[in-house]
Amino acid sequence: MTRTWFGDGVTGDEPARDVDEAEKGEGARPTVLLVEDDARLAALVRGYLDEHGFTVDVVTRGDRAADRIRQTNPDVVLLDIGLPGQDGLSVCREIRAGYAGAIVMMTARGDEIDEVLGLEIGADDYVAKPVRPRALVARLRANLRRIAERTPRAGERGVRVVGALSIDPGQRTVCYRGARVPVSTSEFELLEILARRAGHTVSREELLGESRGLRYDGLNRSIDLRISRLRRKLGDDSENPELIVSVRGVGYMLVTRP
Template sequence: MSRLLLVEDDVVLAETLSRALRGLGHEVDVATSGEHALEVLADRRPVVDLVLLDVMLPGIDGFEVCRRIRAHDTIPVVLLTARGDAFDIVVGLEGGADDYVVKPVEPRVLDARVKTILRRVRGPAEQAPASKTHLIGDLEFDTDALRVTKGGAEVYLTSTELRLLLEFADHRGQVLSRQTLLKRVWDYGYAGDSRLVDAAVSRLRAKIEADPGNPLLLSTVRGFGYRLAKP
């Protein structure tokens, strides 16, 4: 059973959605503002598995809440937005969200998305190959310990970023398409949103590249996808 934090200021929607998610087997805490959400996380973080975060909140909006969470936590965050605007989606993903769902939300669809994300979060340790270290420049990735260091300093990655780097590390020098990455990292088929990949790659570059604007380790192959450099 998973425990979710639903952040939604519409009291009726929050009650309807939380009741439906509980009926599907989840425990659900509800916060009605960004400030409230941060307080709940500070108090209950060890038992919360995933955050469902509405974008349009009074006071601190969902984008800012996500950024504050990401400043110190790798917990999965799914944005709930009534707007399908591409700019809003990209801002949310680049701010550290793992995924997004456009409202109105069908509870069973949301349940499936949550389970997929939690399966990814809980899966890397089981899927990692036995004790294997990748060294690329000053970047070292131990797939046994799931530990990444750059120049000797530890690099903290979210579960999505970790799985993404693991996929690239297992296929160094090969070009991986966005659709391939959606299938292997996000467990999504052809209908997945390639912006998830682009945003995650951008966040990963910010953590592993000396100059993310001119990447040397994780390069873009225009029209095809991305490639991690060989040692």
């Protein structure tokens, strides 16, 4: 049996399945910064992730997380919301502009408002408490794959220019009208997909599938939230957008005019 970890450190059981060597992963161990004040839960998560190929560092206070992220630049930040010193949402907001890795929020089950807020301020994904160990590993690996797939090898792809917008896949940077625009990993991925198909409508289903590897069920709001954030950062009026336009009932299109 494997464990399900609850936010208060209590453990329960869920059906176990053998983990083969391929599932554990090969090569360099991805680094995870776990920001969690529950010592028992942090120890359980750290131990399980260590067994499954991750190197885990732990910070127990929100007001110490940003400095640790800047110092160590982990591949993934696994960030609880309820933290002493500074809550997880504030930490996410503070680090997002300068951190290119994935931010995965941990939220209490049923707290949809936390999920929405987390996505709005730049989180890439979330896991609900009680945390299911295997699902957590799958989420972390999925985010790492998305980052790797969107990071080109040297010389593989150049800067993509669409009107006044330029996207550099190598540096993972976005500039609009000559000014650099701070974007999250998930926002960058979404904008790059739209840029590759500039002038054409891309459905929500396609955007969700290509950027997050998920099927669109008609209810998932993460794409709309990311579009809203991108418009705000690019200065594109959400009431009358000129850069990222909505195609009613279908999806979004990146306009090619200057």
